Amino acid sequence: MRPIRHMLLALLVLTVAACSRGGADERPPEPGDRAVARVEGRVIWASDVKREAVAQGLIGEGEPLDTTSPLFRRVLDEVVDQKLLAREAERRGLDNSALAQRRLEATRERILGDMLVDSVVDRAISDQAVQALYEEQLRLARTSEEIRTRLILSRTREEADAVLGLLNTGASFEAVAMERSVDEATRFSGGDLGYSTLDVMPEAYANALRDRPAGSTVGPFQTDGGWAVLRVEDRRRETPPTLDQARPQIVRYLTYEQVRQLLEDLRGNAEVEVLLSDPASPGEEPASAPAPAGATEKAS
Structure with missing residues (x-):
């Protein structure tokens, strides 16, 4: 139906x-x-x-x-x-x-509200607005750096020290990762973590990698999953998405901002009184609370 x-x-x-x-x-x-x-x-x-x-x-x-x-x-x-x-x-x-009149009025209000939102959003979301926000994101991206790293994760500090000893003798990081790492998600790719920025890394990783140049080995240091040894493969400026790739996300953001601002303005200029009591208020029972034991349904 x-x-x-x-x-x-x-x-x-x-x-x-x-x-x-x-x-x-x-x-x-x-x-x-x-x-x-x-x-x-x-x-x-x-x-x-x-x-x-x-x-x-x-x-x-x-x-x-x-x-x-x-x-x-x-x-x-x-x-x-x-x-x-x-x-x-x-x-x-x-x-x-x-009942019909109330439902029709509620439907009418919903339609008019949607039409108002559409008109406000249509005026605000232009190609110029999308382009301006995209360029702002580009400026931020130019100051951000991506780091490509490899990981060997050990259960104990002793195992991590042994890993570091192997690497210091010239052993391949990828080979040691496949043989010794306990991180199942990366060990079979030679410990490759790919590119990511410091702001999305776990804090221990970000602190260890912050100023380390490409080619350096970092660790061992303790993490939530064990003891980590990292190698910095590469550092590069973050590659931003194209305008076409970023457009859907930018449009969603602009739409949300316009609706939020519209409702904020309307509530600020209107008298809105919520008649429900605070559910946390002491001494008050919700309307659905069961009647006390012994209470009669018939009013006196």
Whole structure:
């Protein structure tokens, strides 16, 4: 069964339309829109079907939906069903009940809120804003350095000292790692940890590697997993992602910031009173608390 919220949306649309019957129903609600069906004299537009597909998560916001595709026809059938159900609900007078009015108003508020957020975000997230934030991230990346290291992890300090002795005699770090390291994630790759920045490394690793040049051996030092010996393979400036790679993350960040700022401004300029008591307040029981033993249900 389709979600009830879809039916409520249909009821809301039809209730609004009922207030303005006539030729207005025949005008495309969006430029280039196309009438794709008619239910008891009321037009269903291609944009209505697309909006329903977006609401169901079948396509993304802004994605096209071909009117000749099987998906479009399936969603169109669902929109027709919604309108038929809504008309029958109206015929039975269900739209006049207090419960229906509350639900319709809640749906209306949700739609208007989404439209406000969309309008604010659309104005704020431009190519210029994305480019500006990307360039800021580039400046930060230029000051960051990546270090490629190899690891040999031992259980005890004595085992780690023995590893260091082997390395000092000219043994291959990769070979000793494969033979002696207890770190199963890296031993078979010669202890290769790949490239990473100091800020994401465990503190013990970061402190040991901070000023060590490429080619140096570091350790042994104690970590949470045992005693570590590292070799610094390479140091390089961090390679930033391209603009295309970074764009989705930047857009998400800008969207979050705009919505956060909008809500902060609205709450700052509105009178909001929460009528619930603090659940941690002493001496108060939640409404769902069981009645005390011996209490009667009948009021005196």
